[in-house]
Amino acid sequence: MYWDKLSHDEITERITEALDQNMSYKTKKILGIPASYLDEEQFYDDAPFLDDAPFLATLIANPNHIGCHTLNEDSEPFFKGTQQLEMELIKLCAEEILGGKSDEQDGYVAPGGTEANIQALWIYRNYFVKEFGALNNQVAVVYSQDSHYSMPKGANLLNIPSIVLKVDENTRMIVQNDLEEQINSAKQKGIKHFIVVMNMSTTMFGSVDDINRITSFFTENDLNFKLHADGAFGGFIYPFTNSANSYNFNNEYISSFTLDGHKMLQSPYGTGIFIIRKGLMEYALTEEARYVQGKDYTICGSRSGANAVSVWMILKIHGSEGLKTKMRILTDKAKSLCKRLEKLGVEFYHNPYINIITIREKYISKTLAKKYALVPDEHTHPKWYKIVVMHHVKQGVLDEFIQDLKSEIT
16 A cells, blocks of 8 residues: 655646646537536636635536546546546555555445445346346345445335344444344345445444455355445545455455545545446446436436545545554544543443444433534434544543543442
8 A cells, every 4th residue: 555645736736737638618619518617606716716726626617527437438528637536546545545456446436425335236236137137136235233324225225125134232243143044044035146245344333344254154155245345434544554454355255345535534525435346337337328428327427526636635645654644643542542431441342443432321421422422323212322533533622521421420
């Protein structure tokens, strides 16, 4: 995992060059596109600060990145400059962060991790239908009870059944007996194909599924499956804090990943990333998008090129070494907080490679939860509350929280 950092001036120069390659609504004779630059009454494209604000300049230029540009060079030509930056971003994430081989992955910047996860389910459902003649009720999505709600949402949209696996209350790992019983039961009900979702950090606990144990079960039982790794939270921290992990494209069983820039990278909302091995994105082709050059393979269709540029900027301004340092500072701060919780005798769950700490509900009063904006696992009858040690979380706030917690439980 290595890429050089760029200076602010170098980044500004690259983005200016990219925008110059895009078509301009103001200077080109454009009659056929149902879009324009941002409304001039509200957004000023001649503001002097834009020369030194490449993201804002891109936002105002309003490039549309419809389609999947890594598939071929036949994408919409009007925004080829910023599309090139998105392709560089996908390549960097796939190869440097996720260990993929050169030019063997496709992907795009989605409106968020939810769409990226559903994109994976959509592709694999279509894959099983096209390649094996499967019916919808013969394809199931398999995921743990700690998985993100985009899994049941996607299964509902695609009209395919879900198999929700139990996890151990303390370790948050998938219970092996439940896995075996539910899959055997599903087979008896006629399910022949499985879309397996593994978590590279769950949203509530920061737990990471034991991918090797789960894939061993599916391969040893000769089950037909495709595996998607949900790294919407962990994708931009776990590879930096735990380099010896199985969540990368060197793992032959992983076909796709979701990453999410608006969490750990501090990019704008709307910067989910979907990455998949070559040869699979085509199962999401929308043939009817005939007026779109290169066709469309995404759920959302039109999407902001500025969001893709924002993630490219962040990765380039820090470089790989800068991001390693940034993420390890967060996990070190989380570990320090855990030691203080242990001294107080407070029960919690913490993955040492993730910056989430989840505390059992009995230690957290409603007053404490409200004061520190702690998030429960559910709002009706919570069992856990989580702390996420993000970049804005100062040590002084953590110190104050510990003092308040101590005064309540002693």
